[in-house]
Amino acid sequence: MGLVQWLKGQLLCHLVICYGFFVSGLLINLLQICTLPLWPINKQLARRINCKLGYSLTSQSVALLEWWSGTEVTLYTDPENYRLYGKENAIVVLNHNFEIDFLCGWTFCDRFGVLGASKCLAKKELSYLPVIGWMWYFLEMVFIKRKWEEDKRNFVQSLQNLRDYPENFWFLLHCEGTRFTEEKHRVSMEVAEKKSLPKLKHHLLPRTKGFWVAVQNLRGTVAAVYCCTLNFRNNETPTLLGVLNGEKYHPDLYVRRIPLESIPEDEAECSAWLHKLYQEKDKFQEDYSQTGCFPGPKVTPPCRPWALINWLGWTCLLLYPLCLLLVQLVNSGSILSILATVAFCAAVSVGVRWMIGQTEIKRSSSYGVPLNNK
Numbered sequence: 001m002g003l004v005q006w007l008k009g010q011l012l013c014h015l016v017i018c019y020g021f022f023v024s025g026l027l028i029n030l031l032q033i034c035t036l037p038l039w040p041i042n043k044q045l046a047r048r049i050n051c052k053l054g055y056s057l058t059s060q061s062v063a064l065l066e067w068w069s070g071t072e073v074t075l076y077t078d079p080e081n082y083r084l085y086g087k088e089n090a091i092v093v094l095n096h097n098f099e100i101d102f103l104c105g106w107t108f109c110d111r112f113g114v115l116g117a118s119k120c121l122a123k124k125e126l127s128y129l130p131v132i133g134w135m136w137y138f139l140e141m142v143f144i145k146r147k148w149e150e151d152k153r154n155f156v157q158s159l160q161n162l163r164d165y166p167e168n169f170w171f172l173l174h175c176e177g178t179r180f181t182e183e184k185h186r187v188s189m190e191v192a193e194k195k196s197l198p199k200l201k202h203h204l205l206p207r208t209k210g211f212w213v214a215v216q217n218l219r220g221t222v223a224a225v226y227c228c229t230l231n232f233r234n235n236e237t238p239t240l241l242g243v244l245n246g247e248k249y250h251p252d253l254y255v256r257r258i259p260l261e262s263i264p265e266d267e268a269e270c271s272a273w274l275h276k277l278y279q280e281k282d283k284f285q286e287d288y289s290q291t292g293c294f295p296g297p298k299v300t301p302p303c304r305p306w307a308l309i310n311w312l313g314w315t316c317l318l319l320y321p322l323c324l325l326l327v328q329l330v331n332s333g334s335i336l337s338i339l340a341t342v343a344f345c346a347a348v349s350v351g352v353r354w355m356i357g358q359t360e361i362k363r364s365s366s367y368g369v370p371l372n373n374k
């Protein structure tokens with residue numbers, strides 16, 4: 001192991017990264033709050049400012065993936081469609097098997113210039129995450145409790161609000177509704193059997209309501225569905241902690257562009273269409289497990305420097321006062337102040353570690369297993 005790789009595994013480096021992310025996040029949240037008076041006066045300007053602020057926080061995790069861990073995502077897609085990515089609004093349908101799938105998605109968002117504006121249909125619990133969850137409120141992310149009767153009004157309204165969004169966005173939908181575990185897979189395949197649907201090997205049975213409602217409410221706003229299938233070479237099981245430790249992963253993403261007009265309007269037909277799409281995705285995953293690649297030509301979209309510049313900028317800006325404070329503390333010799341600073345650093349580190357814990361599949365909710373559907 002080289003010196004650089006060894007350094008990446010050290011707690012001190014992790015503390016610095018966590019401190020930078022958390023404190024810059026709080027400052028960004030504060031700036032977002034400052035945009036509140038602007039919303040009634042100039043909503044589109046307030047949205048654009050929030051996209052930039054959102055970019056400044058989200059892109060730090062992209063920089064961590066790309067520059068710290070050295071992970072590069074390979075894209076398999078039709079070159080004809082490639083030129084449209086980032087130039088139109090899209091609904092992204094992505095499998096939900098990996099702890100860093102959202103991060104791989106963000107990398108693409110960054111490379112195609114839609115990171116600040118991109119959104120997701122996310123479980124309500126994520127909105128309470130400090131810093132990142134608070135930021136999402138201002139980015140008009142759509143949160144659901146995964147209980148249709150309670151969700152439907154807010155869900156439809158949130159989608160309608162996106163109709164005049166001033167920047168191009170991708171709207172991510174994990175139709176499986178929860179992360180893949182063996183138990184959830186077994187249960188969802190029992191549901192498939194009851195519904196006389198073919199069994200899936202690599203996916204849970206998709207929940208269709210959210211997809212249909214999203215397609216119907218975003219017609220005329222969104223140009224296409226991007227059917228995305230993600231997997232990792234060499235059976236890697238990536239984790240966010242691994243990324244923080246500087247581990248390099250090898251993700252491959254297969255993207256098919258499907259024009260929205262080709263998706264049926266009728267709910268039952270749309271559901272059947274989505275089930276068929278997941279059967280195709282399952283076949284791609286099966287072929288990938290045999291051959292190690294997806295169909296279609298490979299492209300690596302060019303990496304942009306902004307995520308790195310932004311990350312370095314925040315790190316320098318926030319490390320400087322921290323170092324000054326530490327020097328002053330040591331010189332002052334005040335045990336109480338030193339203890340308070342150590343406690344603050346420990347709290348930041350524990351807080352970010354807790355957030356990272358939210359991405360771990362072993363802590364996945366019990367949604368989609370019998371008796372307890374939440």
Ligand SMILES: CC/C=C\C/C=C\C/C=C\C/C=C\C/C=C\C/C=C\CCC(=O)SCCNC(=O)CCNC(=O)[C@H](O)C(C)(C)COP(=O)(O)OP(=O)(O)OC[C@H]1O[C@@H](n2cnc3c(N)ncnc32)[C@H](O)[C@@H]1OP(=O)(O)O
Pocket residue numbers: 085092094102104105106108109118119120121122123126144146147148149170171172173174175176177178187188191204205206207208209210211226228255368369
């Ligand atoms: C070039 C491009 C490349 C790459 C870009 C990639 C991505 C980047 C894009 C954007 C990134 C932006 C931000 C992302 C950042 C971070 C966030 C990341 C992740 C958070 C994701 C989540 O939180 S996932 C959890 C929340 N989301 C969902 O749940 C969505 C899926 N669910 C739905 O849509 C549901 O339909 C619903 C929740 C809206 C409603 O669910 P409900 O169950 O009430 O209704 P349904 O009709 O859908 O289902 C009922 C039927 O289901 C049957 N059933 C019962 N048990 C099961 C089971 N275990 N599995 C499957 N089906 C089941 C039941 O029988 C019912 O059947 P009926 O026949 O009676 O209808």
Ligand SMILES: CCCCCCCCCCCCCCCC(=O)OC[C@@H](O)COP(=O)(O)O
Pocket residue numbers: 017018021060061064099102123126132174177178179352355356358359363364365366367
């Ligand atoms: C420089 C940055 C360093 C620190 C980075 C910390 C980043 C923390 C980001 C937390 C983002 C959390 C996104 C989690 C997405 C996710 O994976 O949600 C799970 C849900 O879909 C389904 O939940 P479940 O039903 O429990 O499977």
